[in-house]
Amino acid sequence: xxxxxxxxxxxxxxxxxxxxxxxxxxxxxxxxxxxxxxxxxxxxxxxxxxxxxxxxxxxxxxxxxxxxxxxxxxxxxxxxxxxxxxxxxxxxxxxxxxxxxxxxxxxxxxxxxxxxxxxxxxxxxxxxxxxxxxxxxxxxxxxxxxxxxxxxxxxxxxxxxxxxxxxxxxxxxxxxxxx
Numbered sequence: 001x002x003x004x005x006x007x008x009x010x011x012x013x014x015x016x017x018x019x020x021x022x023x024x025x026x027x028x029x030x031x032x033x034x035x036x037x038x039x040x041x042x043x044x045x046x047x048x049x050x051x052x053x054x055x056x057x058x059x060x061x062x063x064x065x066x067x068x069x070x071x072x073x074x075x076x077x078x079x080x081x082x083x084x085x086x087x088x089x090x091x092x093x094x095x096x097x098x099x100x101x102x103x104x105x106x107x108x109x110x111x112x113x114x115x116x117x118x119x120x121x122x123x124x125x126x127x128x129x130x131x132x133x134x135x136x137x138x139x140x141x142x143x144x145x146x147x148x149x150x151x152x153x154x155x156x157x158x159x160x161x162x163x164x165x166x167x168x169x170x171x172x173x174x175x176x177x178x179x
Contacts, residue, residue, distance in 0.1 A: 009159050016152045016159075023149045030142040044119070045137075049074050051120065053085060054130030059094050061108075069130040072120035078105045083122040086113050094122075 033045040044051050055068045062083050064070070070085070078084050082097045084105060095107035104112050135141060 013156060013159055016156050020149055020152055020156075023145045023152075026136055026145045027142060027149070030137055030139070030145070033137055034139070034142075046074055050123075052133065053092065054134055062094055062096060064094060064125060065127060067128055067130045069124075069126040069133050070122050071124040071126070073123050074120040077115075078118065078121050083125075084113070085119045085122065086117045087119065088117070092119070 029047075032047050036042050036045045036047065040046075044053070051072050051074055053070045053072060055064050055066055055070060058064070058066050064083075072085055078097045078100045080097055080099050082100075084095055084097055084107070086093055086095065095111070095113065097105045097107055098110075099106050102115075104114050105118065106112055
């Protein structure tokens with residue numbers, strides 16, 4: 001019975017540790033994005049020259065679907081066949097680079113885009129995960145994560161006390177001999 005109890009406590013500790021690691025990642029990302037948005041006053045969240053966008057529409061020629069998460073490198077030097085995000089009439093637009101030079105990029109339909117208008121180059125296009133990321137990277141999720149990590153920390157502390165108490169060997173005073 002004691003072995004089963006120790007096994008359940010051990011499994012619970014492992015699960016709580018995994019939950020804590022995930023929550024710490026969510027908290028750190030939220031804080032970094034808040035700093036980027038509020039302190040640095042950038043138009044879009046940016047961490048170490050990378051940002052993310054969630055596609056709001058289907059773009060079939062670029063294989064981008066609504067709700068996809070796009071990881072974007074914000075350095076604006078593009079090469080041919082790169083998918084770029086740029087501003088056009090204060091709207092984010094996507095395009096595939098045909099050729100580029102130091103000052104501009106030419107996308108399909110022979111349209112020239114100045115490098116100042118390019119927000120970044122799409123590195124990774126992850127399907128159907130954009131809504132989840134949008135929900136995890138909010139102030140509400142930050143507050144909930146902090147509360148949950150506090151609760152799991154207290155639970156881990158209680159489990160550690162219980163396992164230490166159960167593992168202590170208690171002396172048997174009835175069978176001890178006088179010295």
